Amino acid sequence: MRVISHDIYAEVGEFDPATGNLTTFYRDSAPNAGQPLRGLYQSLGDTPVVFYRDAGQLRLRVGDLVLPADEALSLQWQLVDATETDLDQHVAEDGAAELTITAPDTRPVVVRYSSGPPRIPLALDPTPGVEYDHWDFGLFIKNILEKNGGASLFVEDAPG
Amino acid sequence: MGDEAGSPKTGPRSREVLQGRDAYNAEIGGLGRTEAQMRSEGKSDEQIARALNQQRRDIGEKYKDLTPEPLRSEIYARNLERYQDRLGPTADWFRARGKSWADIIESAKRTGGGDLGLKSNK
Numbered sequence: 231m232r233v234i235s236h237d238i239y240a241e242v243g244e245f246d247p248a249t250g251n252l253t254t255f256y257r258d259s260a261p262n263a264g265q266p267l268r269g270l271y272q273s274l275g276d277t278p279v280v281f282y283r284d285a286g287q288l289r290l291r292v293g294d295l296v297l298p299a300d301e302a303l304s305l306q307w308q309l310v311d312a313t314e315t316d317l318d319q320h321v322a323e324d325g326a327a328e329l330t331i332t333a334p335d336t337r338p339v340v341v342r343y344s345s346g347p348p349r350i351p352l353a354l355d356p357t358p359g360v361e362y363d364h365w366d367f368g369l370f371i372k373n374i375l376e377k378n379g380g381a382s383l384f385v386e387d388a389p390g
Numbered sequence: 391m392g393d394e395a396g397s398p399k400t401g402p403r404s405r406e407v408l409q410g411r412d413a414y415n416a417e418i419g420g421l422g423r424t425e426a427q428m429r430s431e432g433k434s435d436e437q438i439a440r441a442l443n444q445q446r447r448d449i450g451e452k453y454k455d456l457t458p459e460p461l462r463s464e465i466y467a468r469n470l471e472r473y474q475d476r477l478g479p480t481a482d483w484f485r486a487r488g489k490s491w492a493d494i495i496e497s498a499k500r501t502g503g504g505d506l507g508l509k510s511n512k
Contacts, residue, residue, distance in 0.1 A: 234486065239474035267486055348468065355465050356457050357478035358446040359497040364472065364479070374488055383488035 232262040233269035236367045247284045272367040275343035283384035297333045305372040306330040317362040318353040329368035414453040435491035442498035447477040
């Protein structure tokens with residue numbers, strides 16, 4: 231299935247949900263360009279994460295663990311070791327984010343990774359529409375699931 | 391950054407820049423009227439979202455000098471990598487991430503850059 235990088239526009243991927251194999255391409259030369267978008271990916275620290283829809287079900291792959299991204303999935307997010315916790319002022323170089331993923335019958339998974347825009351905080355960024363979770367894939371997933379369970383994600387032939 | 395631009399924490403200080411901020415915020419405020427006009431004309435949410443997203447980006451370009459160098463160039467560079475557009479996320483970028491047309495309309499009507507004095511209605 232076609233997936234796209236959350237943080238690099240020019241990169242897209244072909245993801246096999248059965249094996250977890252992800253092959254990346256330059257967007258302009260991707261062989262799956264005509265396929266519908268089915269997910270987003272990014273590494274959080276050293277952990278590859280793919281957030282995707284397969285057979286109508288949203289799923290989250292964290293490393294080798296695959297979890298249904300449904301109401302039973304719990305995501306806790308926090309900044310750690312950061313001197314600045316106001317997200318409008320926080321930058322990637324300051325501390326880290328910690329995402330704790332909890333699902334039934336599974337040991338909680340904790341990933342720690344750099345979070346936020348590099349060097350220049352959003353308070354100084356006049357870019358229209360920019361949000362902190364554009365710079366934090368873990369927080370993006372948490373926000374999406376909390377807003378509407380991701381009901382509108384990867385369900386139509388959205389541009390990707 | 392020189393004295394004219396001020397520090398990153400305090401933002402630009404000149405009268406021209408302050409007037410520019412007011413004009414910038416006024417133009418963004420006008421997007422709500424554009425939305426109302428388009429709705430009165432029976433335009434769809436998608437048409438309104440795409441139009442407001444583009445107009446919001448055009449306003450950003452028009453008032454780009456409110457963001458001093460080298461800040462502006464660095465923001466443009468990172469926007470290019472993330473959104474493939476130096477002016478920021480397009481309507482299609484938002485749609486790929488599950489945003490509704492209503493979300494995109496609301497996003498277009500918000501300002502940004504709080505410490506530059508540009509964030510008046512977020």
